[in-house]
Each structure stands twice: as C-alpha cells, then as structure tokens.
Amino acid sequence: MKIAILGYGTIGSGVFEIFESNAANIKKKAGDGIDVKYVLDLRDFPGEAVEKRLVHDFRVIAEDPEIACVVETMGGVEPAYSFVKELLLRGKSVCTSNKELVAKHGAELLEIARQKKENFFFEASVGGAIPVIRPINESFAADEIEEICGIVNGTTNYILTKMFEDGEDFATALAEAQEKGYAERNPAADVEGHDACRKIAILASLACGAHVNYEKIYTEGITKLTTVDLGYARKLGKSIKLIAQMRREGEAVFATVSPMLVGNDSPLFAVNGVFNGILVKGRYSGQIMFYGRGAGKLPTAAAVAADVVECARNVGKNEPVFWSGKEQQLADRMEEVNEFFVRVSVADEDRVREAFDKITEVSPAEGEFAFTVRNVSERDFIEKMKGIRIINRIRILNV
C-alpha cells in the first residue's frame, strides 16, 4: 500500500520514522508492505531520508490513484479540512492526529468515509499513544457509556504536578514547562482548557453517537489556581487536575472542562506529569482507565501508524464509527450538581453558614474561611453565594 503524509512536523516526521524503522514488523501486521510515497511540506530537508519523498503540491498526492491512504499531521482546521475532505471524496482513507479538525468536522468526514467505503481514523487525536477512541468504539460496543472523565492535556498536568509536588506557583511551573518543550510559547490553548475541550468533545461525540459541539462545552482553565489552592488540596488528601468530563444523568448529557480536586483513592490521582489518564465508565463494564503518554513525537506517531495498518487491513471496507451529524443537546450546566471546595474571607463565615444547610469546614489559610459543600447545583451555588466574595472555588471529583 502506498501512503502519503501531509506535514513533516513533529508527528509527521515521527510517522515517517516508524514506517522506515519498523517496516518488516508492520508488513507482517498489515498483510502488505506500507510505503511512504510522498511527504507534503513547504520546506525542503536536504540530505535527510525524507528528501526524495517530499512534494510541495497537495495536488500530486490528491491526484495519484496509487495513494490509498493519507496521514494528516498538519494540525489546525484549514487547509487540513479541505485536503482531508477532498482525499476522502476521491476514495482515499485518512488517518489524523488533528483534534481541531476532528472536533469540528468529525461527523461530516466520517459520513463521507462511510459513503466511499473508506476509513477516517483519528486515534491519535486524543491521548496520544493511549488507545481510547477504538476501545470506546469497539470494546464498549455492547455497553452504554455513562461517564468519561479524563486528564487529557499533558501540559496542564505537568504544571499542576509541579505546583502540587514542588510547591511552585503557576508562572514558574509554566515557564519550566515551556523550557522543556511541554508548553507552547503562547500557552493559551492548553492552560485555558481549549485543547482539553476539543478532546472531550470528540470522546463525548463517540459516547453519544451524536455530534457534541465543543463550543458549547463549559470550559475553565488552570490560570487562577495558586499555591494556596494546592496547599488546601494536600491538606484534603487530594490533588488538583484539569478534568475533562462527560456524564449522563438519565437523558441529560453534561460536558465540562474544569480544574477539580481529585482524591487519592481515584485512579486519576496518580496520573502525573505529562501523562494522560482517561476513565470511561460503562453501565456493565464499570470503570476502565486508559493511561499513558498523551503527547510526544513517537507515541503519537505510533497511534497514527496503527491507524494506517488498520486501513491496510480494511481496504474497501468502512469500519463503522458511531458519530452522526445530529447535534447532541447538552443539558443546562446550571442544573449540574457538584461538590464544591470554597475559600472566602474569614469575615464571611456567618453568611456562608446562613446560606447552606450543611457544610464541612476545612482547616483554613490565614484570614480565610474554607469549606466543602455537597450536592449543590451550579445555579444554587451562585444563588447562595450571592454577595459573598469568593477567593476561589474548585469542584470536587467523586470518581
């Protein structure tokens, strides 16, 4: 099988490397040798192994009938979307690591693949090397997914781990992450939760079989967390993680991204540094967690390459993926019931006690009154805290 790679960046060059260095093994698994015929990039790479496969014009790839499968690792919505759509319409399968593309256009691209009896695979778009898309689609095929709850962004998890373990403040931990190449120079997509938001939109769409619009997912980042918050977490025997969550309650589907306190009895507690952990709860299967490197050149590339092998095994046969174009309505998040940890000024203690029937006091930092309160909807929380200045409030995960 002849394939092409769009984009010779970190992931694309990793995919190229794997097909070069593990060719014999892959041939056995795919039932056919997989040959990278073209790599699309604007740059030249003189002297490198990729040099002879480089093309600068997408049309060479699109119009070559020999190309059966294309890897898209350019990132971003355009031109990736136009390219991928054309390739699928021309009867080529596509494997991508591009979460922006999948979150926005996944349903449409899957539908085209279905019609053309080709495949559109995107295992690497969530959790890097961690198998999670295919397990949700296949291993939970006889189950109903009630909840997905994950640490899906390695950058923020690295920062939060540093803040938790070494007592660093947000700015220091971020700078360190940038220095190590774990965070971009413009870190907004990670630290504001946008990356996690796209990933949970993808997982929730697969769990619901309908399109979850990422723009409608309530998203809170980690920029407001301080060392004092992490200190409280330690006192409570918990850690703070950026949690991307989808849960069903009857017919209602809630989806949110926000920093949450995670207890040391949760399997997510020990997911540290750049690692990701994704907990999927099935009605029959119970809790299953998938854990591993959520990013990085070779781990992510290995997931893309496995998708290509799956394409080779299924030439002319569409593997069904359940994600229709119908929009999945999300429930009003004001109805979502949570447990909260709250910090207010010591002066507000009485007003807090008046507002809530039952709170649990937490040993406070100086000048503060701190408590947790259970079974409160977002709406009630806002209502009851009206007029009380909140220093910070963090939701508590009970998974």
Add this chain to the structure above:
Amino acid sequence: MKIAILGYGTIGSGVFEIFESNAANIKKKAGDGIDVKYVLDLRDFPGEAVEKRLVHDFRVIAEDPEIACVVETMGGVEPAYSFVKELLLRGKSVCTSNKELVAKHGAELLEIARQKKENFFFEASVGGAIPVIRPINESFAADEIEEICGIVNGTTNYILTKMFEDGEDFATALAEAQEKGYAERNPAADVEGHDACRKIAILASLACGAHVNYEKIYTEGITKLTTVDLGYARKLGKSIKLIAQMRREGEAVFATVSPMLVGNDSPLFAVNGVFNGILVKGRYSGQIMFYGRGAGKLPTAAAVAADVVECARNVGKNEPVFWSGKEQQLADRMEEVNEFFVRVSVADEDRVREAFDKITEVSPAEGEFAFTVRNVSERDFIEKMKGIRIINRIRILNV
C-alpha cells in the same frame, strides 16, 4: 444474527442479560439485531427468561445453520475445546472468556478461524472488562511490544491489598476473599499463580506473534508472603503485587509470574482490591496502562458481548490476530537479571556482605538482617546465597 451461548453460569448469564437489556443499542452498533437463539446448559431454569432458549444437547447448536456466532462461557479445556473447534470448522465464529482454552489451544483455534474466514475472539479471557487483547493486536500494530507487566488476578490482588492496608495475615485475607465470593473454595489456581500464568501466556503469545507455552512459565504464588513481608514493603514505600510479566531483552523473551515489590511511583502501585492493571510498553508508544475490573459477571460479559458485536460487523471476514502455532522459545530464567529484597537471620549478615559487592541495608525486623541487591541474575543469586538460610526473598519491580 442468531447466536448461542454455551454455559449459563456467571458469565454466560451475564452475556444473556446484556443482549436482553441492551438490545436496541447493540443493534445500532452491530448493524443488525443480535438474537440469542439457544443457551446450552445441563440445568433447567424454570420460570426464568432464559427458559425457552435452553437446550441440553450441543448438537442442536452445532447443526443449526442459522447460528453464525457462539459464545463459549463454560470454562475449562474440555469439552470447551472440542465444541469450539467443531463450531469453527462448521464456519461459525466463537467468542470466549475461557483463559484455559485460549492459553492451551489459542493458536490452533485462530488458525481454523482464519481458514474458515470466521473469527475467534477472546477479549474477556484476560482482564475481564478491560480492553487489552484488541489494543495489543490493533493499537500496537505499528509498534513493537517490549514488555508487558500486569496485575491480572483479582483474587490475589484483593488478598494482598488486605494484607497491605489492614495488616491481615494471608489466611485471614483469603478467608475474607472466599466469604465475599472473590476466591474459590479451592483457591489454588489463584493463589499459586496458575491463573495469572495462563493470562500472561496469552498476552505474551500475542506480543510475540508465536505460541508461549504456559507450562514453561516460571510461576510463584503468594502463599509464602507474611505480614512481616508487607511490613517491610511499607517501610520501603512499596507494595507487594502478584506480577505477571513478559519482557524482551534483545532476542531473549522472559516470562514469569511472581510476587514483586512495586514502588509508589509505578502506575501499578495504586491498582488495589479486585482491580486489574496491565502495563504494556511499546518501543514507540512508551508505557500504556489498562485498568479496570478484571472479573465479575457483567464486566466480563460486556467484553464477551463486544466481541460478538465485532463478529456481526465482520461476517465472512477474518480479523487477523497474530499468534502462530510456532512455539516461542523462552530464555533460560536463570539468566534473568533482577533486583532482590532479601531477609536472612541477623547471624548471616557477614556472609551476605561477603557474598555481594554492594547491598543496600533495610531497617530490619527483630533478629533479622534485610537488604536489597541490584543487577543480579537468578543463577548468581542462588549461587551467592548458597549456605545462607533465606527467610524470604521478593523480587523488586522497576516499572
């Protein structure tokens, strides 16, 4: 699609329950309704939903051309093996949760399935609800698996968790596990490591693409562990787990089952109670862990039912599973290099110091001398400890 279930025990009745209670969802995922036409059991279940599907004669199922797929949940090698083989030869797919059957005859049954363009699936045979067989086969298709390291037996993990957390001795923890239904009245298969041995044989066969004979895997159970050992573990910041392991070193493949000390920085450390955790290390993917309920009626049944859905999606198409009948040679375990934790009498301290160049002392229990020693082969360890009475020695996991 019409299916049959062989054996209406815990798992078989769970599979029946899932196909009854989740029919609409399953139909969507499978592309076809899945109808349980027969259930084979020696017993009658008067008044129960299953009553009308019950048959007592295997031939009814084998000879019904309408049956496209059969679930085998009888357990044990015979008559399961004869039944499954005949069904595959007759062109029916088979899904099983039977680890004894798969460990012993997996290669042969897969080969028949391949020839008949049917499928032989066994996701539930290892790790219950945890997807691990299919991820190894598909998600690591472009990778090379260097190591598998798992807690794959819930009974022993429950016992060890009780011993570690509550300071119970082995007999008390076992009795409690039996009372809760986590351990059989005859617990040998679990506590002597035989169950874990079959499971790692299955995983290792898939990782190597060749048959790993479970009878050749060195297997040590947990019956010799005492509260004193667990006390040492706590002091070392570690826990003790029954670890089923396969690892490659160059061309050599080692496979063992033994209790090991697991550090609190390992993702396996927090796998407690009846949960299972399986760590798979790929050359490109790095460490991936799969975690969840390794047993139980509905979790295991959900995995079997997902296999049935996969059969329905692949009628007349064999999904390749890489496990040939060629025997994978295991390396001489005397060559395996480990780190050991060792307890001897205080009287033997000098002899120990003489025997090893470098040991690390561990604060000892009364009358004992305790130490750890690195980079020692099994052969050297036995050699050097000749003439020294070992109170206990436990290998240390560095994963």
